[in-house]
Amino acid sequence: MDNPPMLCVDQVTYRYHVTKSHYALSDISFTVNAGEWLAVIGNNGSGKSTLARLIVGLAEPESGSILINGKRLTERTKWQLRQRIGIVLQNPDNQFIGTTVQDDVAFALENLNIDDHEMQERVFRALRLVHMYELREKDPSQLSGGQKQRVAIAGVLALEPDLMIFDEAFVMLDPKSRRELLALLRELQAKLGLTIISITHDRSEAAQADQVIVLKDGVLIDHGPPAVIFEAHPDFTPPFAEQLKRKLIELGGSMPDAYMSEKELVDWLCR
């Protein structure tokens, strides 16, 4: 058990403009263990995407440090460390470089030194997983919103990194595809020990993470398992079952006060 954590963010601070007093991130510290699923939640503008950018080395902290697998992320180490991290940005258009879907996914693998045959295998496999194989010859800019997100996700799947970061990467998927994809990721997490950081506004997705961190105005205000977080923040719109329980109490029902999962609620109602 003395493996270093997959990710260690230590007292990280960041400003977009060093001349302004506004900090996008202030003194952020947390760790993510290998094989863990971390959900990052928080209001619009709270610093979630900024945090993701720092973790993949797209920007540098003003102070503090980021360690990937125990190695410090610096200008010098970032190219090497980046090969083990895949990210899907909030807007997939900012990510496309290929003129066809398959090229675009292949670009993600460019620095891996794998032969053409394996590269094609991996690209096709990833495209099949997200149901975009049929559209592999299309220009990514001429896809529907959900199709664009799928292609961006395929890039990360093909890379097979140790750490995957998704910045609201599932919002344009239809509910069935979203569920299938989350199930696939959970399977990879269990099978390969994949570590996942998912920035999300979807509280039911966050409820299924191992750990949740909460950002507010650039400050990390809470970190813990989902049940603890939702209980500690009654102002967050909780998963529906908990909303229903609170409503029933409001209407005079006598029910347990503690946070209830959906299964607990249904069992209680049908007791």
Place this chain on the structure above:
Amino acid sequence: MQVNFRSVKADYQLGPIRARNIIDDVTFSLESGSFTAVIGRTGAGKSSLLKLMNGLLLPAKGEVSIGELELSQQANKKVINQIRKRVGMVFQFPEHQLFAETVGKDIAFGPRNFGLNEQETKKAVQESIRLVGLDPDILERSPFSLSGGQQRRVAIAGILATNPDVLILDEPGAGLDPEGKQKILTMIKTLHVQKRLTTVLVTHDMNDVATYADDVLLIDQGKLVCHQPVRTFFQDNHLTSAWHIDLPEPLRLQRKIERAKNMTFKQTCLTLDELSQMLIREGLV
């Protein structure tokens, strides 16, 4: 303002080989003052359908009409401009909509362009930034230095400032925090009622469909599958399961309770209020 589609076919016509029709022989009519949710899986043609309503995509066959104005393949620039004054559209990706150097200029562009004077424009900008829950400080900033959700709010503000008759929203909730999303959609519903707008909302969230819309329009592979009132739609178990439609959370939980108790309730609950009241009435709590 009424929206009519008559046997509309459309595609993106790339090069000489014609792609299959992205919108394939679609006919429907949205009553003035109605609130319609357009649903369907990834790539079904939802965004394309919306683009046909404001002339971003023109029908290859058939006609689209917005009130008295008509769009067909031959539609000229003048008609398209008149339509864009009446039809406000929030794009699926807000970045595709933002262009000016500051947020203030971005939002002011529409109203000024549609003939409001400086003072009226300023008022429209202030009012709409408030409606989407942003701090007025943001007006001086570049729209490209905002977070995803802030950009979404600016894009919505820009459309509201143009005071359209037909409001078209392509997944407006994507990227908004849940509390913000609820506030903004509730605000839009209020405007819809007050100003008697004709509103069209694309969403994957069936709770939004149940909460805000009157009617559902389901499309698949460019074809219209059905167009009916929300409650009728969700009551139809065959239809929803055949098309892999998620049930709104209250109804989904209702069905789960029914399975656990091995019975069915008479009522179909689409909202939190309906479900909680029914559970109390039925003596489960």
